[in-house]
Amino acid sequence: MANELSTDVNEITQYIVIRVGEEQYGIDIKYIDNIVRDQRMTRVPQVPAHFKGVINLRGEIVPVMSIRVKMGLEPDIETKDTRIIIIKMDQHEPIGMMVDSVKEVVNLSAAEIERASFDKGDGQNAYASGIGKHENGLITLLDLDMVFQGL
Amino acid sequence: MDVSQYLDIFLDESKEHLQNLNTSVLGLEQDPENPETIGEIFRAAHTLKGMAGTMGFKRMQTLTHDMENVFSEVRDGNLKVNAGMIDVLFRCLDAIEEYVSVIAETSDEGDNDNEPIIKELNDILAGKGSGAASGAAAETPAAPAEEAAPATSAAANAGAWTGIEFTDEEQKAIEDAMMANKKLYGITVRVEENCLLKAARAFLVFKAIEESGEIIAANPSTQDIEDEKFELEFSLIIATEAELDKVLADIKAVSEIADAVGAPFDGDTAPAPAAAPAKEEHTEEKHEEPAKAQTAEVAPVKNEVAKKKQDGGKAAAAPAAKTDKKAGGKPAVNRTVRVDIEKLDSLMNLVSELIIAKNSLVSSATSDSESSSNLHDQIDYLESVTTNLHESVMKVRMVPIESVVSKFPRMIRDISKQLNKPMELYMSGEETELDRTVVDEIGDPLMHMLRNSADHGLEMPEERLAKGKPETGSIFLDAYQDGNNVVIEVRDDGNGIDTERVRQKAIERGVMTEEQAYAADESEIINLLFMPSFSTAKQVSDLSGRGVGLDVVKSKIEALSGEVSVKTKLGEGTTFTIRLPLTLAIIQALMVVVGGEKFAIALSGIQTIEDINPHDVKTVESKEVINLRGNVIPLLRLDNILGCQSTRNPDKNMIVVIAKKGDKLAGLVVDELIGQLEIVIKSLGKYINKCKFISGATILGDGEVALIIDSNALI
Numbered sequence: 001m002a003n004e005l006s007t008d009v010n011e012i013t014q015y016i017v018i019r020v021g022e023e024q025y026g027i028d029i030k031y032i033d034n035i036v037r038d039q040r041m042t043r044v045p046q047v048p049a050h051f052k053g054v055i056n057l058r059g060e061i062v063p064v065m066s067i068r069v070k071m072g073l074e075p076d077i078e079t080k081d082t083r084i085i086i087i088k089m090d091q092h093e094p095i096g097m098m099v100d101s102v103k104e105v106v107n108l109s110a111a112e113i114e115r116a117s118f119d120k121g122d123g124q125n126a127y128a129s130g131i132g133k134h135e136n137g138l139i140t141l142l143d144l145d146m147v148f149q150g151l
Numbered sequence: 152m153d154v155s156q157y158l159d160i161f162l163d164e165s166k167e168h169l170q171n172l173n174t175s176v177l178g179l180e181q182d183p184e185n186p187e188t189i190g191e192i193f194r195a196a197h198t199l200k201g202m203a204g205t206m207g208f209k210r211m212q213t214l215t216h217d218m219e220n221v222f223s224e225v226r227d228g229n230l231k232v233n234a235g236m237i238d239v240l241f242r243c244l245d246a247i248e249e250y251v252s253v254i255a256e257t258s259d260e261g262d263n264d265n266e267p268i269i270k271e272l273n274d275i276l277a278g279k280g281s282g283a284a285s286g287a288a289a290e291t292p293a294a295p296a297e298e299a300a301p302a303t304s305a306a307a308n309a310g311a312w313t314g315i316e317f318t319d320e321e322q323k324a325i326e327d328a329m330m331a332n333k334k335l336y337g338i339t340v341r342v343e344e345n346c347l348l349k350a351a352r353a354f355l356v357f358k359a360i361e362e363s364g365e366i367i368a369a370n371p372s373t374q375d376i377e378d379e380k381f382e383l384e385f386s387l388i389i390a391t392e393a394e395l396d397k398v399l400a401d402i403k404a405v406s407e408i409a410d411a412v413g414a415p416f417d418g419d420t421a422p423a424p425a426a427a428p429a430k431e432e433h434t435e436e437k438h439e440e441p442a443k444a445q446t447a448e449v450a451p452v453k454n455e456v457a458k459k460k461q462d463g464g465k466a467a468a469a470p471a472a473k474t475d476k477k478a479g480g481k482p483a484v485n486r487t488v489r490v491d492i493e494k495l496d497s498l499m500n501l502v503s504e505l506i507i508a509k510n511s512l513v514s515s516a517t518s519d520s521e522s523s524s525n526l527h528d529q530i531d532y533l534e535s536v537t538t539n540l541h542e543s544v545m546k547v548r549m550v551p552i553e554s555v556v557s558k559f560p561r562m563i564r565d566i567s568k569q570l571n572k573p574m575e576l577y578m579s580g581e582e583t584e585l586d587r588t589v590v591d592e593i594g595d596p597l598m599h600m601l602r603n604s605a606d607h608g609l610e611m612p613e614e615r616l617a618k619g620k621p622e623t624g625s626i627f628l629d630a631y632q633d634g635n636n637v638v639i640e641v642r643d644d645g646n647g648i649d650t651e652r653v654r655q656k657a658i659e660r661g662v663m664t665e666e667q668a669y670a671a672d673e674s675e676i677i678n679l680l681f682m683p684s685f686s687t688a689k690q691v692s693d694l695s696g697r698g699v700g701l702d703v704v705k706s707k708i709e710a711l712s713g714e715v716s717v718k719t720k721l722g723e724g725t726t727f728t729i730r731l732p733l734t735l736a737i738i739q740a741l742m743v744v745v746g747g748e749k750f751a752i753a754l755s756g757i758q759t760i761e762d763i764n765p766h767d768v769k770t771v772e773s774k775e776v777i778n779l780r781g782n783v784i785p786l787l788r789l790d791n792i793l794g795c796q797s798t799r800n801p802d803k804n805m806i807v808v809i810a811k812k813g814d815k816l817a818g819l820v821v822d823e824l825i826g827q828l829e830i831v832i833k834s835l836g837k838y839i840n841k842c843k844f845i846s847g848a849t850i851l852g853d854g855e856v857a858l859i860i861d862s863n864a865l866i
Contacts, residue, residue, distance in 0.1 A: 042856040043748065044835065045794045046842040054835060054848060056856045061848045063839040093836045 011110045015132065017139055018085065018099040021073055025099075026106070026132055026139040033088040035102055038078050052076075052098055055084065062086060064096035070147065071127065076100070089144060097147075106139070108132045113141065157351060158258060161206050165251045168195045168202075169244060170554075173561045176240050180564070183232035193222040199247070204406045205351050207358065208260040211250040217272040218243050224276060239271045241561070321368045321388075328367065328390035335367075336395050338413035339386045340402055350379040352407055359401040364391025383409075388416055488587050494547050501540045508533040538829070541737055549584035549733075552630055552639070555594040556581055559601055559628065566605045573623040574609055576601070580630035585637050589711050589731055593639070596704040600641040600727050601626060603701070608645035608725050618722070620644065636755070637733055642726040648719040650676045677717050681705040712846065714863060716813055738832060740849075740859065741808065742825035746795030749857040751830055751849055752819070756862040758811045760824065762804050777807065777818055784809065786818045787865055792844070798822055810862035817866045832859060 015026035016035075034057070041053040041064060050069040054061050064084055068076050076082065081101035088094045115130045129143035175192045182188065200215035218240070224230040246265045253261040317325065328335055342352050353376045360366055366373070368388040371381050391398060395413055402411040512529050556578055563576040585593070609615075609624035616622055627642040653676050657663040662679060663671065681701045708715050713731035732738070732755065740751035741760075761779060768775050768786060775786040786807070790797035799805075799822040807818040830849035834840070846861035 040855055042848070042858060043795075044839055044842060044845060044858060045792070047839055051839055054839065054856050056850050056854050059850060061833045061835055061850070061856060063836055065838075093838065095836075095838055 012107045013110075013113075015106050015108055015139065015141065016085070017103040017106055017134075018083075019101045019103055020067055020071070020099055024103065024137065024139045025067075026108070026141045027085065027087070027144065028141075029105065031087050031089050031144055032085060033094055034086040036084050036086065036096075038082040038084060038098070055096060057086060057094070057096075060094070062094050062096050064098055066098045067147070068098075068100075087144065089148070092148070095148065106132070106134050108134065108139075157206065158254075161202055162251060162255050165199060165202060165247075168199045169248055169251065170557055171195050172199075172244055173241075174557060176237060176244065177560055177564060179232055180234075180237045186226075189222065189226050189232075193219065193226050196222055201406065203250075205355075207355055208250065208254065210260050210262075210264055211247060211254075214243065214246060214250075214265055214269060217269050217276075221272055221275055230275070236275055239268065239275065241565070243268050243272065317368055324367045324390070325388070331390075333364070333390040333392055334395075335388065335390050335416040336398065336413045337386065337388050337416040338398070338402070338411060339384055340408060341384045341410045343407045343409045344383060349381070349383075350377055352405060353377070353381075353385060355405040356402050356408065356411075359405060360387070360389055360391070360398065362401070363393040363398065364389050488548065488550060490547050494543065498540070498543045498547065501536060501543055504536045505533075505540065508536050541829070545586075545737060548587050550587050550590050551582050551584050552590055552593065552637075553581040555590055555597065556628060556630070558594075559598070562598065563601065563605060563626065566602065570606065572605070572609055573612055574605060574626060575623055576626045576628065578628045583630040583632055583637055585731060585733065589713075592707060592711055593729075593731070596707045596729070597628070597639065597641065599701070599704050601628065604641060604643035604645065604725065604727075608643035608647075610646050614646075632733070633730075637731045639729040639731070640726055641729075642724065644724040647721040647723055647725050648677060648680070648717070649721060650719075653677070653679055677719065680717070681715070709863075712861075712863075714813065738830060740828055740830045742828050742857070743789075743806075743808065743821040744823035744825060745789045745793055745797065745821050747798055747822075748793070748795060749825065749851070749855065750789075750793070750821075751828070751857050751859045752808060752810070752862055753846075753859065754827065756810050756812065758809045758816065761807045761809055761818070763807045763818070764804055765801065768805075779809070779816075779818075782816060784816045784818050786820060788820045789860070790820070790822070792865070808862075810866060812863045812866040815866050817862070819860075819862065819865070830857075830859070 014029040016029055016032055018025050018027065036055075036057065039055055041055055043053045044051060044063075050065050052064045052066050054063050056062075066076050068074065076098055079100075082098065083102045084096040084098050085102070086094050086096050112133050113130045114133070127142055127146045128140045129146075130141045132139040132141055172192060172195050175188050175195065178188045179185065179192065196215055196219040200212055200219055203209075203211040203215055221230065221236070221240075225232060230236075243265075246263075246268050249263070250260050253259070325335065340353075340356055342349050357366060357373075366387050366389050369376060370386045375381060376385050389398070395415065399411050399413055402408060508529065512526075512533065515526055515529060559578070560576050563574060566572075567574045604626050605624075609626070610618070610620075612622045615624065625644050627640070629640045629642070631638055650673055654663075654668045654671075657676070657679055658665050658668050662682065668676075681704075705715050708729055708731070711731055713729055716728045716730075717725065718728070719725040739754040741754055741757055743750055743752060761777075763777055768777055770776070771783070775788070776783050777786055778784075788797070797820075806821050806824060808821055810817050810819055828851075832847045832849060835845065835848055844861050844864040845858050846864070847859045848856050849859060851857055
């Protein structure tokens with residue numbers, strides 16, 4: 001994803017802004033297939049903890065992961081705001097990502113995006129491809145390749 | 152215009168003809184004089200040649216052409232079939248097969264001319280003395296000779312191209328070409344009356360012309376020609392630097408072109424008044440296309456892609472997607488199933504019944520006077536229709552395994568030659584049907600096992616004679632249906648597996664300690680053969696013995712939800728038995744509850760369901776077992792395995808599902824039974840399939856997802 005951040009300052013990318021814990025994250029809208037409410041999940045035994053289970057998405061079985069657990073935060077507490085974002089990246093099967101809530105869609109121009117210059121260590125920073133500056137504050141842009149790496 | 156829309160058919164039919172050729176040549180080896188076989192080979196080779204020519208695969212065409220020549224001499228009795236010739240023919244078939252697979256991957260035949268094989272074919276022809284001359288002679292007039300008969304009546308209408316009306320752009324293109332000192336010709340091309348792919352022929356004509364010049368105008372329009380909207384003739388105005396004779400010769404070289412006539416064009420024809428806008432569009436396209444073709448001749452695939460992208464509106468969605476794949480270097484072939492029309496008819500019937508059932512449900516829902524019992528009747532009816540529909544669709548997916556096994560006789564023949572071991576393959580049950588997905592996957596494992604039998608199983612002839620066995624070894628491949636399974640057996644009358652040697656090897660490799668090895672029984676020792684990198688062959692040969700065979704076979708079969716077992720008797724032979732489910736998509740399952748969660752267990756793996764008193768559970772080697780009618784059966788507590796908490800009162804009798812795998816049994820403890828259900832198996836996807844004993848998931852009537860427990864993986 002990082003290399004797609006074009007140097008053309010006028011290029012606008014749409015991001016869906018989600019909330020995980022206290023922070024806002026942005027996901028490039030072109031990877032988002034669907035956003036569904038929290039629904040009946042079937043647990044799968046003997047899989048890594050960040051997999052919540054599988055759901056039935058219109059007849060397809062889609063695995064759901066918890067971005068919180070993946071980032072090392074405490075497990076999700078499901079509320080009425082909890083959403084599952086169905087992400088479909090090219091060449092990959094769809095996968096669901098459980099988030100605390102979905103806030104809005106923002107347009108960010110390349111000028112408003114600062115590339116991740118910090119050390120990509122572990123924890124939350126490992127999944128950032130950049131920081132977007134928007135009127136409501138800073139949005140960490142998720143590097144989905146990193147998030148789904150090694151799943 | 153491109154021929155990619157015919158590519159699938161071409162590949163499909165080529166493979167079929169190749170298979171026929173392989174089988175026939177094999178038959179020829181047994182019975183070199185059989186005129187029927189020779190005739191069949193000749194016909195198949197001829198068709199193959201024609202198809203390759205139609206599609207513009209020149210190298211493949213040349214090779215098949217030379218092969219056809221050899222057969223035509225054999226058929227006419229001028230050549231005798233001998234062993235050397237059979238070998239060359241097989242190599243030739245392999246080369247053609249390679250062309251086909253390269254075409255499947257890249258839509259281009261590649262650049263292997265296979266000259267050595269062509270030379271050998273010609274040597275065979277030359278070997279019969281006067282053959283060289285007549286063979287060479289046959290080469291050029293072959294095509295015209297076929298056309299000789301229709302040619303008299305099929306002379307192209309010479310003046311037809313003068314009727315072409317020009318649009319302004321075309322007129323301008325003509326003037327430009329004249330300015331550039333190019334020669335203009337009017338040409339009328341006539342295809343043969345019995346030509347099947349007229350548009351494809353026309354395309355090849357266009358291609359031939361574009362090699363030396365460009366097409367300025369056409370009648371009917373190029374669009375119509377591409378869409379096959381012409382009778383037998385079409386006329387063109389072309390601009391080129393080549394001579395008319397050469398252009399005409401190029402066009403006539405395209406097969407199934409009956410005639411082409413032409414004359415210099417002076418550009419004097421008065422331009423047509425304003426042409427319809429639609430026509431102008433075509434013209435523009437036309438101008439661009441030849442230009443593209445010229446620059447991209449070196450890379451025809453790219454050319455196709457470019458063209459498709461350029462006039463995307465014209466290309467249907469499906470071929471467009473295919474083109475993308477091509478660009479990615481992936482095979483462009485669609486997986487297809489040929490369906491018996493009767494199966495489709497029964498499907499159609501069921502669908503109409505479904506509609507009737509739906510309609511009566513709708514009517515009873517709208518008229519509330521209907522009694523509720525009527526509604527139940529209709530739901531029952533609907534249920535029976537959907538069940539039948541399921542079954543029919545499954546039947547459509549079934550194909551005979553013949554398509555896979557028919558290549559094996561040829562393979563065994565090659566191995567026999569290579570190892571100097573006489574052997575014979577006997578097959579039965581080729582008509583046994585399996586799900587298409589299974590049939591696609593089963594070929595490699597079977598091949599491994601046959602090679603194994605041929606290489607390791609069968610002894611060398613001297614050894615066989617010494618043991619009082621017939622000199623020629625026998626390998627059997629038997630397939631048959633057994634209940635809900637299909638069984639495929641690979642059997643040989645060779646030496647069998649020397650368990651003592653396997654045991655030694657296991658100790659040597661450190662797989663087992665000496666004690667373990669001697670404590671292990673026969674079947675445990677044989678199972679070692681399925682372990683990765685465990686080979687007992689004293690010598691690593693080309694065929695097998697690298698220890699990468701049987702473990703791959705096992706994992707592949709298990710991936711198909713099947714199982715492999717071995718029976719062997721030292722000195723008498725070995726039998727490998729593969730058991731596969733008839734179809735993968737829909738199974739009968741027992742629904743159970745464990746720790747409040749629902750799971751499905753395939754009914755085919757279940758022997759009985761037992762009610763067990765907790766006091767009857769004994770412990771042997773710190774494992775729980777039960778004694779069931781004299782059988783000691785290990786007990787597996789599913790709640791522990793699945794990582795959940797049983798909700799059943801531990802003092803109450805346990806519900807134990809007795810699962811079987813081969814002759815092994817195990818008792819699975821569940822909390823509750825729900826009942827039998829027909830379930831559709833869905834994959835969990837690659838992210839989450841790490842769990843060995845969960846083979847997939849299914850969606851229940853209320854939309855809930857239930858996991859499917861693979862009892863075979865638990866035992």
